[in-house]
Amino acid sequence: MTDNDLGSFLRARRSAVRPEDVGMTSYGPRRVSGLRREEVAVLAGVNADYYTRLEQGRERNPSPQVLDALSRALCLDPDSRAHLFRLTGAVPGHDAVRAPQAVGTALRRLIDGYPNTPAFVVDRALDLLATNALTDALYSPFEPPDNLARMAFLDPAARHFYSRWEWTAQATVANLREAAGFEPDNPRLRALVSELTERSPEFGRMWDSHAVRGKTRDAKEFFHPQVGALSLTYHAFDVREAPGQQLVVYHAEPGSPSAQALSLLGSVHATSR
Structure with missing residues (x-):
């Protein structure tokens, strides 16, 4: 220096x-x-x-x-x-490069290489851009499993699926608030917020709180209709080759009931396919 x-x-x-x-x-x-x-x-x-x-x-x-x-x-x-x-010593403004929608082939192969744990890629608007087989099984109660925010607020399955729905909803809104700081003029993000505000009074209330939070690491509690309760931890990783995308990987404590339930869920889903 x-x-x-x-x-x-x-x-x-x-x-x-x-x-x-x-x-x-x-x-x-x-x-x-x-x-x-x-x-x-x-x-x-x-x-x-x-x-x-x-x-x-x-x-x-x-x-x-x-x-x-x-x-x-x-x-x-x-x-x-x-x-x-x-x-x-300055702080950069929002990234001028909008998060791409395409997921690279190598990254798709990487998430498919996690057969025993859900792994997926999202953009800043929380659109599910790529999922592995166990993610498809985990989110199978939703129709369709396309965007984490829409799933949480607009799909009737959410209140039963997310054991801590209020916490999940608040975290989801805070993720979108952070995204708006990066891409305030993103038409996809603006349309999503507009739709959720119009259709969900709870989203509007949480959105107006202006809470901001990024995905890093946390515990999640689910209840899947096929295998019951699931206690998982997730880690989120920035995709450096595609700014704005994140790889999210869930995992269960080895040997725990949740690990056994995930394994069963994968087998059930594979059989149904």
Whole structure:
């Protein structure tokens, strides 16, 4: 680390971007590889002297708008963009890249490789993007099992399926509130919130509380009509190749009644299929 990490980072990233990468025509002899300072300034829409001061460490407090512009000018990926914000002590706004709907082939194979525990992928709107066989079995009481929020608030099966429905509902709404902070203009998310608010007074009440919570790790209590009570723990993992997607894996305590019930549920579901 140096006393001008911001300037060092900007210079390194500038040297990695060629004029043709950003649609600019190269002219004259170039003393350094990559973009000139003046070219970065033009691309970011800032004064060239101001950008020079940033690199030299004479200006250390650029606004979030300037940082966003520099991120675009330097073709920064999400991790590099977040690092740029951290170097200045600023907080990045919502991710400009909307969470993709497609789940990669490798990730699908990964969740299918969990035959003894439910595993699935959701986006920020809590749409179920990919599920393994045991997830399909777990959520079989719902028609259809397509979105965790719609399932919790609009499907009659939810009140019996979720042993702690109120807790589950509050956590679900808090997840959507966090998602709205990342993607406030996401039409899918806006439509979902509008539908739930219109059709469920309880959702509207919880939504107005503005509680925010992300998926990390927690215990869940279910009651499945085919195998009875299930006490499971889940872990949620960010999918780095697809920002906004999360891999969620449930598991039961080895040798517990819930583990036995999960195994039975998998066998019943496989037989029915």
